[in-house]
Amino acid sequence: MSPEHPIYLEDKLEEIRGSGRLGYRSKSLPTWCPGCGYYSMTEGVTWALNEIGLRNEDVVIVSGIGCASRFPFFMETYGFHTLHGRTLPVATGIKVANDKLTVVVVGGDGDGFAIGGGHIPHVARRNVDITYLLFDNGIYGLTKGQVSPTSAIGFTTSTSPFENHDQPLNPLMMLLSYGASWVGQAYAGQPGHLAEMIRAAIKHRGFSYLHILSPCVTFDKTDRTYRNLDFSVRNLPEDHDHSNRLAAIREATKVDRPAVGLYYVENRPTLSDTLDEVMIRAGGKPAEQAGAG
């Protein structure tokens, strides 16, 4: 009965223990609002890590500030809960220090496209081999409901009390224009597909950006709800050519009927490759990396 007492997952999740997935979950029970899309995302990451069969100690989950903040605490991997908007450069530092690690970044639309927006182009163009799972609820959840750069026009929030009039950003188009080597979209209301996409994103060698449409059930009852998204979300056309950046951009412009799936993928040298190349040209040789010794 003491409120300081942690609540253990064990009592609740005995039935899925057999899967091995629980091995990637810590003993802390998530504190998100019931129905929040972050639950599907947690499940998706756990499932994907288990499917790929990564060792817990070789995975680092990096979060910034937002409702995603606490994500790493619910995982049995290394984690770094950093600052608002700084996930990507911190993750870059981790990867440069030790490129044997699998680095997964989780964050919200404000964290990514407001305060953190300056970092994305550079991670994308350098093809840093990390996975960026962006949870887009079109609002600032953790700070209790302010307008965000992906909020729709007309959305009323505590800081847009007379409706939002600013044109929202189009994250997928942006990432495609930055030269990201893997760009996809998923929807928290389709947890199975979401999990598959997360697995693919993590497996991609290079920077992978997965945009996840996720309702904030607490602070958005009108706009980006499960109900509305269930109506509008579609799949990418069967014949979509995900090696064609312009075709991907064309699909990304159709914001009223957002399509889930893999928009674009390409294989090119990662930042690790580049740094190795520099060492070779300098006449040095790649040394043992941090944490390895």
Place this chain on the structure above:
Amino acid sequence: MSPEHPIYLEDKLEEIRGSGRLGYRSKSLPTWCPGCGYYSMTEGVTWALNEIGLRNEDVVIVSGIGCASRFPFFMETYGFHTLHGRTLPVATGIKVANDKLTVVVVGGDGDGFAIGGGHIPHVARRNVDITYLLFDNGIYGLTKGQVSPTSAIGFTTSTSPFENHDQPLNPLMMLLSYGASWVGQAYAGQPGHLAEMIRAAIKHRGFSYLHILSPCVTFDKTDRTYRNLDFSVRNLPEDHDHSNRLAAIREATKVDRPAVGLYYVENRPTLSDTLDEVMIRAGGKPAEQAGAG
């Protein structure tokens, strides 16, 4: 003979005094390297202001840090030489305070797309009625030649002594994906066209982005030189439809043969319109603005 003594333009430019352009030039002689593209840009801005016939006191030139820093000092208008990467938010503040002012931002590729990169999407989506003249020399000039986010692969600089291996950004594509309402490109080696484009950019009501290809004659002798650019720069196709964002993006992808001209233009409400709309909905009415009283 005293080195502290300022050198006056007057002795040198008597012949162009008749044009009225000199009314927009201050008495300080620019200190850029001989042959630098910033001279064409200065001429272009002076010409455009004169052509449009703006009053000196109603124009504010905002610079960040880079070789463009000193630009405002060479103009006989208001000026604000701000910080590295902060031109756009400062300019937004100026425009929000007094939307009768014509605000022109000048800056380099590092200032804009490295340290300042996080601000561009938001000025673009909000359609802040300012003009952004981006001087792209593919290098950090003021700090004496380091690699920049628009440096070509293979470019050797003091911080990429073993060649640059990072894929450069594509600023035009980025701006188009941000929803900028006016996007164009010019080349410092074509000063007449550059001046025309500057005029059009300033006249556009809304956020206008002009990308200016400009060699740094001092720190880049191999890559983005007048010689190389003279070969590769072309005009946009005659039939280019500048109301079609996807067509504009397609043109922007052709980086090996950069095209000058107007890529895209659209008319939509500016930030000032939006703020007025909010006031009306709130039951207030737009007050006298700062500086007006």
Place this chain on the structure above:
Amino acid sequence: MTSIHTDVQIGICGSAGDGTIAVGDILKRAMARAGYRVIAFDEYPAEIRGFGKCVARTRITTEQVYSMKPKTDVLVSLNDAHAIPHAEEVRDFGAVIYDSAPITMIDEGWHISGHLNPGQLPYGLPMREISEQATGSSRSRNIVALGFVAGLYQLPRQAFIDAIAAKFQTKAAEVTQSNVAAFNAGYDNGAEIYRFDKVEVGPPARRTRVHDSTMMTGNAAVVRGCLDAGIETFFGYPITPATSIMERLAVEMPKHGARLLQTEDEISAISATVGAGFAGARAATATSGPGFALMSEMMGLGVMAEVPAVVFVSQRGGPSTGMPTKTEQADLNIAVFGGHGDAKRIVLAPTNVEGCWRCAGRAFEMAEAYQTPVVVLLDLYLSNRYETVVFPNKNPFVRDAWKRPTQDNANEPYRRFELTADGISPRAVPGDPHGIHTATGLEHNEFGRPNDLSAMHFQMTEKRHEKLNAALKHPGITIYKRFGDTGEVDVGLLAWGSTFGETLEAMLLARAEGIRCAAMKVVMLSPLPVKPIKRFLKDCKEVIVPELNYEGQFANLVSGAVGRDVIRFNRVTGKPMAVNEILDTIRSAAGKRKLRKSAA
């Protein structure tokens, strides 16, 4: 200080789902309506959702006070597990009210009644049953408990009914009716059955009419100060505990033709604020420690280019993301010293809600008059706590507080940064044909042209520093103030920000014990009023500096300025400082500890 006739402190504790904060709200609003003075501060859990602990504390007095009492008179438990640790807050012979038949089963050992000290009075009330009887549902047990407390003290019933009606005014009429019924049932129980025998809740001494005094939080007072000062632009980015400033301004500013923009981050917010200030607008932003850290570089441009800008910083527990929902006073260092280079700015730290309003308004005047960024340093405790405030009838804040160029030398080139006797140069803004200039973050000469010669840099550095001294004499604001005994004292207290309230309370209690002591509040932290502080310290045998940070940031500042050591009294609990602990420090500094023990 006048003596306080009525002085009752009521605490309500429960989980986030129990309606704890809601009834605390009704209580304080009812008492303010009834003409009492109120100070109230709520504790919230850090999580968005869940069943974390809430505590709503309200102190009700006839004259305004600025801190909680060391001990609570009545504690209402809506959830015993949460309330148990708070039982010790209750004074001897104070009451603890709990649900004698709660909805959820409580394990043995988790009944609060088993955790009281001898002398504390347990009142087991069947809240749930009373609620069910009065309204048909047990959901109003919080209102029942509130009514019970009101009845115990025979507080004016109608004021509560009005407050309840106001609270539910947007809901269906039945909601109000049902809640009033619950309240009345509780009240009757308290007044008739359990009624306190000898409690002193006199009527408000100086009965202020409703609306004479307004009850508001520190952040709401900041907003009112901004509006009264004629704010023209606001740029901000949400962050606890500053967000509510922007949220309120977002509703109010457009009504007055003023413009607010939520920017993409704090760097953009301060940049736009400086841009707007450059263009001549009254411009402000608001943030907390993490956001303010991001503003460091742009603050320096404001200093160098001599641009007015107002920055509200509400401190929370640090460092880093720290404790977003806890209070602390550890951002003094960054506020005063957080710029690179000799980047001196004005820093004001109000000590109470009225001060939030006043500092906000004066900050705009100062920013304009001295052409510089002004930081107003709040903290979570001050931002979120409620106080009753009486505003003057006439809006005291001056518009257009800056020196503009005259047309006298219209033929000479304009010297934006003219070296003058007081360091203030006449300032033109864009649009003025006679003041064309370029401002810059580089060192510059009088015309604003880049210039880094030794003599110029020295003169300009001196100008930027010395002009600020005029702020120490700025009209209409208390920069520092001494309270308590005059002349030489055994113990002097020097405090800043919200902690001054607790310091004052402790000082008064110490005086009541016969200790000669005095307290000084310092509102302007930069430039520091060194002379008055020195004068005060001269009067004090011992000087205590109580503050909510680890190393004594204010103590270091003062000590560095006056060259004298002080007693640092530091706490980093995330909570307002406990009056009792300050009092103990005073006692031991006064060497009175023994005396007191032998007397007891």
Place this chain on the structure above:
Amino acid sequence: MTSIHTDVQIGICGSAGDGTIAVGDILKRAMARAGYRVIAFDEYPAEIRGFGKCVARTRITTEQVYSMKPKTDVLVSLNDAHAIPHAEEVRDFGAVIYDSAPITMIDEGWHISGHLNPGQLPYGLPMREISEQATGSSRSRNIVALGFVAGLYQLPRQAFIDAIAAKFQTKAAEVTQSNVAAFNAGYDNGAEIYRFDKVEVGPPARRTRVHDSTMMTGNAAVVRGCLDAGIETFFGYPITPATSIMERLAVEMPKHGARLLQTEDEISAISATVGAGFAGARAATATSGPGFALMSEMMGLGVMAEVPAVVFVSQRGGPSTGMPTKTEQADLNIAVFGGHGDAKRIVLAPTNVEGCWRCAGRAFEMAEAYQTPVVVLLDLYLSNRYETVVFPNKNPFVRDAWKRPTQDNANEPYRRFELTADGISPRAVPGDPHGIHTATGLEHNEFGRPNDLSAMHFQMTEKRHEKLNAALKHPGITIYKRFGDTGEVDVGLLAWGSTFGETLEAMLLARAEGIRCAAMKVVMLSPLPVKPIKRFLKDCKEVIVPELNYEGQFANLVSGAVGRDVIRFNRVTGKPMAVNEILDTIRSAAGKRKLRKSAA
């Protein structure tokens, strides 16, 4: 201090196009090759291009010194208009060498010969003609002038010829030949025609073999320190005067299998540095004031999450963009106090080039050992000035300087932030199966889980502060050091950073005048070695704190910590402090002014 036999200071002044810096370079390299000790500092114009003033000053001694002399012995003018203001730097009976037939016409009144003080010796040399005769072109007049000075002093000719050859080694052989010819022509002129009569340029006292001593700048020494300490990752963004650290590392690191990335800004640089530190790498970044201001927030995460990270900050004139090519010491405040919350970090400020190397190396050890960000505070003067340095044969820096978890409690959950006696918790990094944890910027418990209870916050705050005290005893680095008279003194000087060199020089001169005095250098500014400073201050009747900022940032820090007032001696000229001015302050503090006057 040992007595210095040879002590000559040569200044060369001209415009950016005159090859001023180039011949200064040859001079100092030649003298270092010849086994002398050298300190040299060049002044550049702020503009990229143009004909701004350059001054190259070189002091040549037998024992290493750490400041320029108060007066120059020989000034070479390559451009009289620029050099005239510097004539007064030349000592009585010192020489001023100028072109008796310059290329450009000089207006009347602009000949330097008309601006000398009585006693200064004018040497008009037909530099242009000599150059033309020796090489067929007047372009080598700078080399002629250099040869002339070398000849005057009979400096070892071969060392210069070697230095010239080294300088032009990438060019065609004729370039070297022609420059050597110019040099020899100048030398012969100086040695045979004008040769000084009674000048003392003895051979280096302790003749160090070539390569025993290395001549390098402070920034180059930082780079060597980083490499010697085994730096693994570097993330940076260019900014004067720190850029050359990154530029050199960019060449060197990949040779050693280490990784360098130029990030998109300073926020990214420090974030990546903290990320790499978290992952277990030796990670650093380098910047100047404006960039460091942007790093403020992320520094706090380093403190909170207890992540090692090294940050080099080379100060320049401020505030804001300020004076990028001028020196100043005004970033102490932001280095020590620039974080929000109780964000204490280690701050080291080397006082000379050798110290740059040592502080750099030890900074990595400290960051790891105490799990915290470490700031190494340089300044433009120290970053850019050359000194001869003798490095120890054995690389002294320790790798892997941190406490890792043992396998003892492998079954218990890992406590990343275990509360231990010394505040240091065994630290695991990703890849280690036994140390899985999440680090956070929120306040947390021993496991690293968010926790904001009062007691936890207090314990963790205490841990983060008190663990740093061990740094005061870190092996292999001088935290503070006293020089001069022992025991009680009339005047004590307390200095930090590059200004300590001038302070020491002034103190030695004052002692030579018979004033009892001592100087203490303080290398660790945070945590401050309070006890030794207190002890030192006790010995001093008067304490002077000379520093290059307006308000006395170090004086405030010391005064705040020890509670005693000091004499602030501040200069903001953008230049190194003048030894003479410190000396005057010592004299007046010692009350010796009259004495001296009557003696003169």
